Amino acid sequence: MVDVLQQLQRLSWRDIEVPITSRNVSFDQDQTAHKLVYRDNHLIEALGAGNLRFKYGVPMRQDIARGPYKNLFVVVLPALLRACRDRSAGPLVDPIYGAFRAKCVTFSDTLDMNRRDGTDIEVEFIHAPELGATDALPEQISGISALGNEAGALDAALAKIEWGQEPPPEPFADLLGQIDGMLRQLDRYQNKIAAALDRVAFGLEKVEASLTKLGDPKNAPITRSARRLRGSVRRVKEALNATPGKLQEYVLQTSMTLATLAQTVGVDLEDLLALNASIAKTPFVLAGTRITVAKG
Numbered sequence: 001m002v003d004v005l006q007q008l009q010r011l012s013w014r015d016i017e018v019p020i021t022s023r024n025v026s027f028d029q030d031q032t033a034h035k036l037v038y039r040d041n042h043l044i045e046a047l048g049a050g051n052l053r054f055k056y057g058v059p060m061r062q063d064i065a066r067g068p069y070k071n072l073f074v075v076v077l078p079a080l081l082r083a084c085r086d087r088s089a090g091p092l093v094d095p096i097y098g099a100f101r102a103k104c105v106t107f108s109d110t111l112d113m114n115r116r117d118g119t120d121i122e123v124e125f126i127h128a129p130e131l132g133a134t135d136a137l138p139e140q141i142s143g144i145s146a147l148g149n150e151a152g153a154l155d156a157a158l159a160k161i162e163w164g165q166e167p168p169p170e171p172f173a174d175l176l177g178q179i180d181g182m183l184r185q186l187d188r189y190q191n192k193i194a195a196a197l198d199r200v201a202f203g204l205e206k207v208e209a210s211l212t213k214l215g216d217p218k219n220a221p222i223t224r225s226a227r228r229l230r231g232s233v234r235r236v237k238e239a240l241n242a243t244p245g246k247l248q249e250y251v252l253q254t255s256m257t258l259a260t261l262a263q264t265v266g267v268d269l270e271d272l273l274a275l276n277a278s279i280a281k282t283p284f285v286l287a288g289t290r291i292t293v294a295k296g
Helices: 072-085 145-159 172-214 217-241 258-265 269-275
Strands: 010-013 016-019 022-026 029-035 042-049 053-061 090-094 098-109 118-127 246-251 290-295
Touching (some): 016 053, 072 118, 145 217, 269 290
Antiparallel strands (some): 022 053, 090 098
């Protein structure tokens, strides 16, 4: 059997990591209809969004010669079943949306004689926030490389504007790419990185001022995008400035979640991502990845 599971996205439930072959995330917008007497149609009142639901297909195959999943059927499947039987809320890490407090609502394991090395299961979770929580989604933590798409979209929008006498801004995606490269040698380029971040923030501020001066209301969304990107750049700089101490490099021997990695090396998650922006795109870090950590 070809070991393709190393290439699959991963799910973590109560710190049990498994590969997934299918994924579905959904929620409903709850509505209520009000009928007016002698009137056609109904008035529709929005009551709010329902809880997020996560459904995954998980291959529990024993015939894996290498990689991090050597005992999926014999060892991991019973452990996952016990974890899913627990009625309390637990930590769920989705490969795209990140960490949630959730509860398992369904677990399905169907025997198929064509799968002689194990079985495939379907498991579903529902987001179960704490009492008083205001948002179903966690806050986004952005490193420099995670801002690349946002900067590229802003560059494309700015390229379509008639600037007239105003000089057009240089591409912000290029500037952020240069900074991302310097982050790999933070101890050598820390002052240059801070100066480059200030340069990006100042350029974005000039873009906002120039767009305001043009006075075209159609540019309002672009102005908001520039302001949002400037705020993200400022937060990255604050995270870098709050990371004192001597830098150390590690090479991961096993794959793990971002939260587990931060706990293992003994640093805050925000500080870890500030020094290793390239791992901010996914909640999982693969074995063999080289990371930099600041130790006080």
